[in-house]
Every structure is written in C-alpha cells, then in structure tokens.
Amino acid sequence: MTTMRAAEFAAAGEPLRMVxxxxxxxxxxxxRVRVDACGVCGSDLLVQAGGIPGTRFPLIPGHEAAGIVxxxxxxxxxxxxxxQAAIYYMHAPPDRLSARGRPNLSLPMSRxxxxxxxxxxxxxxxxxxxxxxxxxWVDPVALAVLTDAVATPYHxxxxxxxxxxxxxxxxxxxxxxxxxxxxxxxxxxARVVAVTRSAAKRDLAARLGADAVVDGGAPDVLxxxxxxxxxxxxxxxxxxxxxxxxxxxxxxxxxxxGRVVLVGAAHQPFQxxxxxxxxxxxxxxxxxxxxxxxxxxxxxxxxxGSVTVDHLMGDVRPLSHANDALEDLRSGRVMRAVVxxxxxx
Numbered sequence: 001m002t003t004m005r006a007a008e009f010a011a012a013g014e015p016l017r018m019v020x021x022x023x024x025x026x027x028x029x030x031x032r033v034r035v036d037a038c039g040v041c042g043s044d045l046l047v048q049a050g051g052i053p054g055t056r057f058p059l060i061p062g063h064e065a066a067g068i069v070x071x072x073x074x075x076x077x078x079x080x081x082x083x084q085a086a087i088y089y090m091h092a093p094p095d096r097l098s099a100r101g102r103p104n105l106s107l108p109m110s111r112x113x114x115x116x117x118x119x120x121x122x123x124x125x126x127x128x129x130x131x132x133x134x135x136x137w138v139d140p141v142a143l144a145v146l147t148d149a150v151a152t153p154y155h156x157x158x159x160x161x162x163x164x165x166x167x168x169x170x171x172x173x174x175x176x177x178x179x180x181x182x183x184x185x186x187x188x189x190a191r192v193v194a195v196t197r198s199a200a201k202r203d204l205a206a207r208l209g210a211d212a213v214v215d216g217g218a219p220d221v222l223x224x225x226x227x228x229x230x231x232x233x234x235x236x237x238x239x240x241x242x243x244x245x246x247x248x249x250x251x252x253x254x255x256x257x258g259r260v261v262l263v264g265a266a267h268q269p270f271q272x273x274x275x276x277x278x279x280x281x282x283x284x285x286x287x288x289x290x291x292x293x294x295x296x297x298x299x300x301x302x303x304x305g306s307v308t309v310d311h312l313m314g315d316v317r318p319l320s321h322a323n324d325a326l327e328d329l330r331s332g333r334v335m336r337a338v339v340x341x342x343x344x345x
C-alpha cells in the first residue's frame with residue numbers, strides 16, 4: 001500500500017476535504033502508526049477557525065489518537081510492528097521545562113494536528129518518544145479519548161489543582177473535559193459539586209459521581225453553589241467552559257485559600273479585582289494539556305475501573321464523515337466525536 005486516505009483543512013475556515021496522500025515513511029527515531037481511532041475535540045474546531053497560533057495549512061488535523069505500530073524507523077528501540085500505542089501529540093527538544101517535568105510548556109514545540117499532520121488519516125508518523133504503551137489491550141476508541149479528554153482534567157486536577165482527599169471541588173462545565181473532572185475528583189476522594197446549564201449533563205454528572213449538581217443557568221447560581229458546598233467553602237474550582245463569564249464565576253465561587261484552575265480556553269478577557277484574590281488569598285492557575293506520563297496514569301485508571309469513557313464513545317464515524325463529526329461537536333449534540341479510519345463509509 002503506497003497511498004492512504006486523509007481528511008485535511010486546505011485553509012483556515014474551510015471544511016475538511018478528503019485527499020489521497022503517500023503513506024508516510026518513518027525517519028530516524030520515528031514510527032508509523034496505523035490509526036485505529038482519533039477523538040475530535042474543541043481544539044480541532046479552533047484549528048479549523050485558525051485560532052491556534054502556529055497552525056500551518058493545508059493540514060491533516062487530529063491529535064487525540066491511538067493505533068498500532070506499523071513501521072519502525074532507524075534507531076528506534078522498544079517498539080515493534082503490531083504493538084498497540086497511544087500517542088502524546090506534543091514533541092519538543094529537551095529544555096529546562098521538560099527537565100522539570102513540564103514538557104507541555106516546552107519551546108519550540110511541534111504538535112501533531114497543529115504544526116504537523118495529525119491523525120485524521122489512515123497512518124501517521126510520530127517520534128517514537130511520544131508513544132505510550134498500554135499495559136493491556138484497550139479498546140482503540142477508549143484509548144484515543146483517554147489521551148486528551150481524560151488526561152486534560154487529570155493534569156488540571158492532580159498536577160495544577162493538587163486536589164486532596166476530603167477537599168471540596170467545584171467543576172464548572174460538564175462536557176468532554178468536565179465530566180471526567182467529576183470522575184477524577186471522586187477518585188481522588190474529594191467532594192464534587194458539578195455546575196452545568198444542561199439537565200442531561202447534570203444527570204450525567206450525578207452518574208459519574210458528583211455529590212451535588214447545580215443549574216449553571218440559574219440567576220442565583222453563585223448562591224446555589226455556596227449552598228451545595230457548605231460552610232467550609234470550596235477548596236478547588238476547575239473551570240472547563242470557554243466563556244469569560246464562567247471564569248468570573250469560578251473566582252467568585254472559590255473559598256478562602258482556594259485554588260482556581262482554568263481549563264476552558266476563552267480568548268475574551270474577564271474582570272477580576274485584586275481584592276477578590278488578596279482577601280481570600282486565591283491562587284488562579286491555567287492548565288495546559290497534559291504530559292505523556294499523565295496519559296499513562298489515565299490508562300491505568302481506566303484499566304482498574306476508576307474511570308469510564310462510555311459517555312464519550314457514542315459517536316464514532318468513518319473518516320469520510322469527519323465533517324459530520326466536527327459538526328456534532330460544534331452543535332453540542334455530543335461530548336466527544338471519534339473518527340475511525342478503518343470504518344467503511
């Protein structure tokens with residue numbers, strides 16, 4: 001097989017188009033992966049809109065992927081054809097931040113599906129160092145969504161938010177990221193309050209382990225959060241909505257000495273007074289993506305039953321229907337769409 005099918009953006013603002021490309025050949029230190037599944041998330045919509053600096057067009061998007069090692073380039077050890085692998089989409093030369101365990105902030109960075117072609121294709125070539133080996137076989141769709149939809153809130157909750165057993169966590173926005181923040185909060189032994197405008201998502205949050213759910217569209221939402229939290233106040237707020245009003249709500253909902261973690265990537269500014277932070281000694285931190293080690297930790301949590309991804313696996317489409325998958329996500333009909341290049345259609 002010398003050619004493959006792929007879906008690419010010809011330019012910012014354009015829909016995906018199906019193209020035929022040569023099957024890529026892995027160079028030194030690289031591997032070729034046969035893509036078995038690639039999740040579709042909000043970042044892909046942002047790529048399409050031209051909203052991520054560094055994006056180059058034409059581009060095959062897709063950064064939330066899993067598959068089978070198909071070919072190994074020179075100098076690669078530890079991987080052989082037939083191995084299952086999840087892919088960490090970021091790659092950067094070693095620098096001071098990588099040395100401190102923060103490769104997600106390294107520069108210059110090359111991101112699969114942003115600066116280089118991604119996994120909306122039958123095959124993708126990636127650096128061997130970006131592969132994560134599951135300790136046991138994992139359903140490819142589950143493995144793909146674990147690499148981002150679960151790893152992103154894991155990074156936010158564990159690394160940035162430092163959630164501890166017995167603390168109270170408020171999760172704002174119960175979508176593809178926030179729903180898993182609820183699960184992870186439960187796993188970490190926290191009391192979790194979920195906030196969302198959607199009645200269906202409030203039901204989902206309860207099923208995933210939220211101790212209380214609050215209607216995010218209520219005019220007295222802050223008072224409802226305070227009532228659900230109780231007198232001790234909120235220790236951590238994880239904000240998963242790309243909306244500056246939700247950023248302001250997150251800061252308002254934080255308790256004394258609280259930590260506010262911003263995951264939802266709004267481009268618009270929000271307002272905060274210095275006294276809002278000083279008088280409660282609030283800590284406000286951004287949370288960007290995740291690390292390969294955090295993906296591995298999420299795979300372990302899935303395999304031991306601590307988290308589920310069933311709620312993210314209901315919309316799996318063939319590669320030729322990738323535009324429909326994008327629209328499903330854009331419209332809010334699904335929390336996660338997944339493209340399966342092996343599926344006919």
